[in-house]
Amino acid sequence: MPLARQLQRQYAPLPSQDTQKGTAEYALTTMDKLANWAHQGSLWPVTFGLACCGIEMMNTSMPRYDQDRLGIIFRASPRQADVMIVAGTLTNKMAPAMRQVYDQMPDPKWVISMGSCANGGGYYHYSYSVVRGCDRIVPVDIYVPGSKCHVTMGDKAYDITDFLDSHPGGKDLILEYGGKDITYILQNKGSHAHSEAAYDILEDYLIGLVATDKDVCELNQDNLAKGVPPGAFLRTGVASAEELSKDTDPDADYKTHKFLDLNKPLFLQVLFGGFSTEFYLEQVHRPRHYKGGDSAPIFGNFLEPLTKTPWWMIPLLWGPPVTYGTFIARDGCTSWAQVAAYWSFGLFMWSLIEYGLHRCLFHLDHYLADNSVAITAHFLLHGVHHYLPMDKYRLVMPPAMFVILALPFWMLAHTLFYWNWHVATAVYCGGVFGYIGYDLTHYFIHHCRLPSFYQAQKKYHLQHHFMDYENGYGITSRFWDRIFGTELTEPTSKVAKSI
Structure with missing residues (x-):
């Protein structure tokens, strides 16, 4: 934490210790000062629940976890928050709103990306409407991994969850690329060299092939000609x-x-x-x-x-x-x-x-x-x-x-x-x-x-x-x-x- 931030928290006066100039000013400013004083003593997050993962954030305020006892309180206004917790899949439609909320937060501020959907799109990574990681919209300070860690290399998809603890460079380096294409980082000698054995190990975690945008477009056109809506199973015409x-x-x-x-x-x-x-x-x-x-x-x-x-x-x-x-x-x-x-x-x-x-x-x-x-x-x-x-x-x-x-x-x-x-x-x-x-x-x-x-x-x-x-x-x-x-x-x- 920056030194200025620490000193601000250490010597922040109570609202009652601050001299007021008058009744009117007191009425207008006391609540704001009270909020700012409490804010200096603990993290106040603004949650950006994009999907069902937002329910997990609600649970942290329930009696079992009771984050309020630590002074952690969700704020409805980004101007009173210093941490943004992103949970769920970020869509292209929601991305501008998310950036606007981030820009309204006062400095210093941090962003936590929680779960595979926020980190890289998760199961919806290849959807045309999904942003493949909220770090493309806002700078992320902390990544919280989801239950699975999927990466791609070209048109191949891999589930490397079981390999995380075995990675010589540590799992944090891999989690940073969760849900993303790792072709460049594997070939980048500035990171660290990857031998042919690394590629052989990666093939052991292959889970499927990824359709290109052209493949999806051609498939959807063919399906529409047969009366099958996009995203549906070809043989049944139903998606869910x-x-x-x-x-x-x-x-x-x-x-x-x-x-x-x-x-x-x-x-x-x-x-x-x-x-x-x-x-x-x-x-x-x-x-x-x-x-x-x-x-x-x-x-x-x-x-x-x-x-x-x-x-x-x-x-x-x-x-x-x-x-x-x-x-x-x-x-x-x-x-x-x-x-x-x-x-x-x-x-x-x-x-x-x-x-x-x-x-x-x-x-x-x-x-x-x-x-x-x-x-x-x-x-x-x-x-x-x-x-x-x-x-x-x-x-x-x-x-x-x-x-x-x-x-x-x-x-x-x-x-x-x-x-x-x-x-x-x-x-x-x-x-x-x-x-x-x-x-x-x-x-x-x-x-x-x-x-x-x-x-x-x-x-x-x-x-x-x-x-x-x-x-x-x-x-x-x-x-x-x-x-x-x-x-x-x-x-x-x-x-x-x-x-």
Whole structure:
């Protein structure tokens, strides 16, 4: 800290010690002097919360951290602050305002850049609207690293977080270039020499390639020609889970894609549409949302109620038979522990059946026959769910379809456990209970706010709809996806998502 600043703090008089010239002047100046006196004893920051990171700054004033006890108080006016804390992604639109706030702060003043988004743009580094580091707008005195440290070299992106502590020059030197291109600094002998081994080590942390502005422009033009907005996934035309609930304009959608008119019953359109399998699969996996969250008509007549199933019907209809079957299974078992063991085995097997049905039956896309009957069957079985993923009355399995699919498994259970009918029934009841949990989970994932520990699974399944419908088949868990190599991987940026 400058010596003048220290002396000013040491000998600053109290407002009450300063002689006032009159009542009017006293009334006008006392509050200002009080603020300046308190200001000289501790840092008063002005926060520039650019995004959700600003919430963390609010938390520092809460009881857990209570920065007020140290005399640190956020000021609404930059003229009463000597520290600017930048948190969040700085956009080109906000940059002039940020510079203006900085210029209004009195000297001496400091700037703290907090987190990877402020340091270099973070995950939004390659967005056209983002400033790649607030130090391009204001001088930064202190960098607080984020959870990840990403750098680029040409068109390659690297995550060197794990290398920070191993860097011979110390991690602070690398953090200064977080979110930036390091080509120049690696070649600059004035810094310190980098051998070929340094480049080899860097390649170990390669996480992807960066699209150039020309690539992004060409991609967006191609996508727009296909009806895909910029930033969206090419195969689904959707960029995020939030867009799954965005109402579709039926007329504009039909005019653009020449597929189905949401204003008319869908069944006959699919059956007599004359669509090729390739065109059908391309379109049915592009999510739409019926106006107002209602259900689009499938038959449009007296059969329509058979296509709609409220979520509460599943436990109400199948819960009692499962309970009854479990109790009668006790008659042929030696103890309740044996019943529980076989019942749990059935529950575990359901998780595999859930994965197998979803992948090998519902997504039998590559083996779908090129005729209208097969396409219509696919649409009624599962295609309609991908076409209208947020239709709350078509998220759980209709009772008639469940009976058709469940009957073979009843026969299979009693074939495998032929020596004891009651054991087979216990296994089957455990499996059906697993199905009930699966259907309810599926509905809640789409339409309910889940506990924090299950938010990741909600996000995972919705990515199956808007990002990659050929992976991520697990609904209640991703266990079997990991076993069979179909687990979804999230892209690191929106630009990468479109590629």
